[in-house]
Amino acid sequence: MNTGISIPSAPLSIAWNFTYSCNMNCEHCYSRTEQGKELTNEEQEYVTKQLIKAKILHINFGGGEPLIRPSFFFIAQLAKKFGIGISLSSNGWLIDNRVAKSLASIKVDVVSISIDSTNPEKHDKFRNCSGSFNRAIEAIKLLKQQGLKVKIFSVLSKINYKEVKELIKLAETLEVDELLFKNYKPAGKGLINVDRYDLTPQEWEKVYKKLIKFQRHSKVNIGLGAEPLLHLLSESPSENDENQSLIRGAPCGKLSLCIKPNGDITPCAYVNLVLGNMLKDDLLYIWQNSPILYQLRNKKPTGKCTKCPNFEWCQGGCFAAAYNTSGCIDAPDPHCWWQPN
């Protein structure tokens, strides 16, 4: 096995934002501000066939809340039939026993349920949805009863970065397969509320250091995602690369792409740089020829990155966060805590 940095002939995975609709209105949501004409059921089927043709290995269905569209089950089943791995990111509200059984019967590989805080009131307030914490916990239990692999998604923000220990305890109690701490993204409502909820670079450093320690001792598997800034905390710069990632820097546009509910193709879910549309354009042509993807794959250090010895490994961090806050893809990740002497 190796850790090469070559780009595959087609994306390995697709983040498919299946719908704009959501029954919640979270303060950090990257997609709540987006709107457009969603793909019809027939168009979704066409898109799925294109993904099968391109030999995509995995689709993660996100949103909005993907379970709001009943077509999810047909589309997931179709993809699965052709050997594509399937995962679902949900807030859990719509998962009752019947839905959990349906997800198990399709053999969905992983279901991720969002939990923002162990304090139900705090979680519900952040999601602007009363009762959402209890429904999420109930969903996790139902999914586990069906033998599904379940993850808890927790976006790190001002409301929870001091309670990671409690979140880990909750994950251990629920015996989930993984607790994945995600990085706050300044996108959509997350950008509007950035000053209120995003951490400072120093807070990011501190919380990641803490989580790396917890990773060693916790009973639950703690994931930190494909976070390029973690290279800054490795004892040797290549350590993270060898253990966690197939590629240097963020995987977006190098291993994966995003499809929006209207069929637009973007490098990732957190940025509105439209590369084309699944109904009009050829996915593989875009993958191989998009000037935006070329730029992402050949990032040039700017600002403090020009002096940073880690640039080779982190590639400037998350380009979406950089682009959304500065307008420049090559700008340093605003979460980066490294400073030149």
Place this chain on the structure above:
Amino acid sequence: MENKLKRNPAVSWRLEKEKICQINKTKEEGMLKDLDEGVVFINLKNEMFELNLLGAEIWLLCNGERTKKDIIKVLFKKYKIPREELEHDVNDFLSKMKNLHLII
């Protein structure tokens, strides 16, 4: 009796044929720098793995019809490298792949 090795049916995977051609061309030109590039990508429950050329070759041989001994025999015939070295590499590779549940 030794187990026949097969790829976990729960994985989705892709062979990068074009990349193999490029690597072979590079090899012919006497440049070895691309030999470690990923030519097989494997997905298991949204975790991605990649295999280099030799790893890919073993992966393809794990088709449910061959034992470890059979695989070593095929590779020994093809590469003519010291048997001990080859056995060590194959053992190492297969044990990693089994630990990751990619091969069963």
